[in-house]
Amino acid sequence: xxxxxxxxxxxxxxxxxxxxxxxxxxxxxxxxxxxxxxxxxxxxxxxxxxxxxxxxxxxxxxxxxxxxxxxxxxxxxxxxxxxxxxxxxxxxxxxxxxxxxxxxxxxxxxxxxxxxxxxxxxxxxxxxxxxxxxxxxxxxxxxxxxxxxxxxxxxxxxxxxxxxxxxxxxxxxxxxxxxxxxxxxxxxxxxxxxxxxxxxxxxxxxxxxxxxxxxxxxxxxxxxxxxxxxxxxxxxxxxxxxxxxxxxxxxxxxxxxxxxxxxxxxxxxxxxxxxxxxxxxxxxxxxxxxxxxxxxxxxxxxxxxxxxxxxxxxxxxxxxxxxxxxxxxxxxxxxxxxxxxxxxxxxxxxxxxxxxxxxxxxxxxxxxxxxxxxxxxxxxxxxxxxxxxxxxxxxxxxxxxxxxxxxxxxxxxxxxxxxxxxxxxxxxxxxxxxxxxxxxxxxxxxxxxxxxxxxxxxxxxxxxxxxxxxx
Numbered sequence: 420x421x422x423x424x425x426x427x428x429x430x431x432x433x434x435x436x437x438x439x440x441x442x443x444x445x446x447x448x449x450x451x452x453x454x455x456x457x458x459x460x461x462x463x464x465x466x467x468x469x470x471x472x473x474x475x476x477x478x479x480x481x482x483x484x485x486x487x488x489x490x491x492x493x494x495x496x497x498x499x500x501x502x503x504x505x506x507x508x509x510x511x512x513x514x515x516x517x518x519x520x521x522x523x524x525x526x527x528x529x530x531x532x533x534x535x536x537x538x539x540x541x542x543x544x545x546x547x548x549x550x551x552x553x554x555x556x557x558x559x560x561x562x563x564x565x566x567x568x569x570x571x572x573x574x575x576x577x578x579x580x581x582x583x584x585x586x587x588x589x590x591x592x593x594x595x596x597x598x599x600x601x602x603x604x605x606x607x608x609x610x611x612x613x614x615x616x617x618x619x620x621x622x623x624x625x626x627x628x629x630x631x632x633x634x635x636x637x638x639x640x641x642x643x644x645x646x647x648x649x650x651x652x653x654x655x656x657x658x659x660x661x662x663x664x665x666x667x668x669x670x671x672x673x674x675x676x677x678x679x680x681x682x683x684x685x686x687x688x689x690x691x692x693x694x695x696x697x698x699x700x701x702x703x704x705x706x707x708x709x710x711x712x713x714x715x716x717x718x719x720x721x722x723x724x725x726x727x728x729x730x731x732x733x734x735x736x737x738x739x740x741x742x743x744x745x746x747x748x749x750x751x752x753x754x755x756x757x758x759x760x761x762x763x764x765x766x767x768x769x770x771x772x773x774x775x776x777x778x779x780x781x782x783x784x785x786x787x788x789x790x791x792x793x794x795x796x797x798x799x800x801x802x803x804x805x806x807x808x809x810x811x812x813x814x815x816x817x818x819x820x821x822x823x824x825x826x827x828x829x830x831x832x833x834x835x836x837x838x839x840x841x842x843x844x845x846x847x848x849x850x851x852x853x854x855x856x857x858x859x860x861x862x863x864x865x866x867x868x869x870x871x872x873x874x875x876x877x878x879x880x881x882x883x884x885x886x887x888x889x890x
Contacts (some may be wrong), residue, residue: 438533443467444482445523448492452523459801460494460510480510482552483521490552490603497521523603527551535607538614542621555603558610565624572631579642582678583630584621594618626679634682641685645673649692651751653771655699662695673863676739703752707759711743714766721770725839735769763890767844770888774841781838843880 447466451458464479466472474824486492487503494501494509496518501509509519527535532551539547539554548554568590588651593616599604605696610617629639637838656662665688672681672688715736722732732766748756854859854872855865880887 423671440467440472440478440734441482441485443472443829444479445486445491448486448521449523458521459517460519460521461513463521464516466558479708483510490550491524491526493522493524493602497520514777527607531607531611534611538617542617551603551607555606559600559606561599561600562594566591568628568631569594572627575631575635579639580673581638582676583623583627585885586620586627590620590624590627592850593617626677628684634679637682638683640689641669641673644689644692645669648649649696650748652696652699653755655752656692656695659695662692665691666808700750700755703755704746704749707746707755708743709748710759711739714762715739715743718766718773721773721842723782725773727773727776731776735772740766770842770844774843777839777841784838838884840884840886842888843885844890845876845880846890847873 444463444467446827447463448458451462460480460483464476464696467474467479468476481491485508487494487506493743494506495502496509496515501519509515532554535554536547539545539558543558548557559715569587572583573587573591575581576587593613597606597609597613600609653666656666669685669688669692672678672685716811718735718739721727722735727735739762741763745758746755749758760839850873851860851869854868859865860869
């Protein structure tokens with residue numbers, strides 16, 4: 420036995436079924452609905468198995484099945500809808516048949532079906548199915564697919580500044596109401612009532628679908644260019660007339676609620692600004708590299724002069740070398756200038772390390788000199804108290820003994836190794852603040868006072884065996 424009402428196996432248009440019989444059963448069900456009287460499948464079988472009809476039960480069940488498949492009636496059991504697939508057992512078993520309520524499904528008029536078919540074609544750009552049920556099924560399936568896309572578009576739009584957000588949301592609400600409709604009659608009524616909204620949505624949806632499926636990546640480039648890449652160097656870019664004009668066009672597109680027609684202009688405009696931006700970065704990066712390379716060269720000279728060991732040399736140079744490498748990865752003018760400015764402190768840190776090494780060498784040299792003086796003093800004292808040779812004559816023998824005194828060795832003069840000079844930095848601004856609380860020079864006397872203080876500071880540092888670096 421089949422488990423689906425559709426598999427009872429007869430064609431709705433089959434000639435073996437009396438069309439008048441189908442009309443009679445349909446009329447009986449409609450009268451019951453109009454009167455508010457529940458009609459069960461068993462009521463129908465009993466009604467038409469008696470006179471004046473006298474049909475057998477199987478024929479009556481067949482007619483009920485045909486009406487169900489034609490979407491003219493529906494079934495309920497215990498106030499729950501029964502699908503066509505599950506209706507078979509209820510129709511074939513007498514006990515269940517008595518609990519299976521049969522209700523008429525309202526049908527749209529021919530005029531409404533024609534209006535719905537025209538709206539279907541306008542919305543979906545294709546012809547509508549002929550029957551009410553098929554139109555309902557296909558339209559709901561199409562709307563479900565579109566809403567699924569709208570849900571995905573809404574997720575994308577929630578991640579940043581994207582057009583069509585309000586249209587997407589109103590479309591989701593509009594379609595959700597149509598998708599939730601359970602019967603074809605109610606669907607077509609709501610479908611026709613929403614005609615203007617659906618036609619407006621159809622126009623918006625074409626642009627929205629094209630944007631989120633084919634133009635989304637281009638918009639992301641625009642978003643990054645406006646908010647990150649070009650924003651970093653905006654002040655410098657605005658000084659170039661071509662870059663400024665392109666930036667203004669990009670911002671105009673970015674802020675339009677419906678920018679879809681201008682999407683094609685985005686990449687050429689970005690390329691135009693990028694050429695100016697790249698040249699600016701190239702110039703600033705080249706200048707910064709020269710300055711940092713100069714600092715590395717100066718530090719290397721001091722390393723050589725101070726005879727700094729390799730381990731300490733690496734520690735002094737490595738931060739500056741890393742700063743030089745970082746320049747290639749920087750895409751903001753401010754970042755490049757900051758790296759260049761930071762290299763001043765890195766150079767100072769390198770000199771601090773070298774100066775500590777020089778101080779340690781100076782302390783060691785002083786200690787060794789002190790020890791040498793002490794050793795020489797002790798040697799002289801020992802020579803005076805314990806002469807190394809004597810000269811005597813043996814009077815008892817009347818003989819003569821030769822002197823055993825050895826010739827004294829003269830020490831070689833010490834070679835003076837020049838002590839490397841430390842590099843000390845001074846900030847001229849701090850000098851002016853020391854002699855003038857306002858930090859402002861107004862008179863010749865202010866100049867003389869400042870220069871005198873600067874000379875005094877420089878002289879003190881130079882006389883202390885330092886090299887002075889002006890900052």
